[in-house]
Amino acid sequence: SYWxxxxxxxxxxxxxxxxxxxxxxxxxxxLVVLQDNFAERYSKSKGSFRGYLKGALRNFLSKxxxxxxxxxxxxGVRITSLTIKDSDLEEVLPDExxxxxxxxxxxxxxxxxxxxxTRLLGERLEAQGKRVYYEVFKRYDLEAVDGVxxxxxxxxxxxISVDDVKNYLTRSREEFRNAVRSILCESVGSPEDxxxxxxxxxxxM
Numbered sequence: 001s002y003w004x005x006x007x008x009x010x011x012x013x014x015x016x017x018x019x020x021x022x023x024x025x026x027x028x029x030x031l032v033v034l035q036d037n038f039a040e041r042y043s044k045s046k047g048s049f050r051g052y053l054k055g056a057l058r059n060f061l062s063k064x065x066x067x068x069x070x071x072x073x074x075x076g077v078r079i080t081s082l083t084i085k086d087s088d089l090e091e092v093l094p095d096e097x098x099x100x101x102x103x104x105x106x107x108x109x110x111x112x113x114x115x116x117x118t119r120l121l122g123e124r125l126e127a128q129g130k131r132v133y134y135e136v137f138k139r140y141d142l143e144a145v146d147g148v149x150x151x152x153x154x155x156x157x158x159x160i161s162v163d164d165v166k167n168y169l170t171r172s173r174e175e176f177r178n179a180v181r182s183i184l185c186e187s188v189g190s191p192e193d194x195x196x197x198x199x200x201x202x203x204x205m
Contacts, residue, residue, distance in 0.1 A: 001116070003029065005050075005108035006057055013061060013101035028060050044189025048197045050109055054102065110201045117179040118142070124175060132158060136165055137172035 003025055010028075011021040032038060033056075042052050125134040139154045151165045158165075180202075181194065188194045 001112045002053065002109070004112055005105045006053070008108040009054075009057060009101045009105040010061070012104045024061075024064070027064075028057060032056055032060055044187070044193070047188075048184075048193060049187030050106075050197065050200075054105055057105075106201065113180060113183050113201065116183050117176060120179040120182065121172065121176050124179065125172065130168075132160065133168045133172045133175075136160075136168040137176065140165070140169055141173070 006028055007021055007025045010016055010024045011018075014021070014024065016024065033053075038056070042049060046052070121137065122134045125131060135158055136154055139157060140149055140151075143149075151162045155162045155165045160168075181198075184194055184197050184201075188197050
């Protein structure tokens, strides 16, 4: 999933076409990320994985900008874990209102984290026998048309009371925040780093 932030930054930083951005993204993963020592060099004590990956990408793009000739796509490394489909790109195309490539990277990273957290929330509530909690969350927070719906509408759809909707929504939102924290904890090494990563991605969420 983390190819999406990479692709987004490349599109903006290089003013690249779709195809060129995909090629550069493929090259970055083949020549940098998929190399054996990339993960080994990362240490949580030095900050978040997001920052580590972003720094590696900056170095990669800087080197490419100095090269007169492009290396053959993939550099002879067979890519088996990265597939970029045009149908997946709409949600990560650079936002023209964003001022800096790194803002686009962080925005796409945030989207990846939230998508993972949503799936994790569903899995956790399903395992607890509380699927209806997730359905309330999905209908009220994720699927509302133009961000607007009502407790009454959700209650009617799920055949539960309005009070149940309110209670389930409160609980599922708390669980969602916990899911986000769980995902962020995978790539930070301390409570302080977690707090900084949370603020960097979500501010006062």
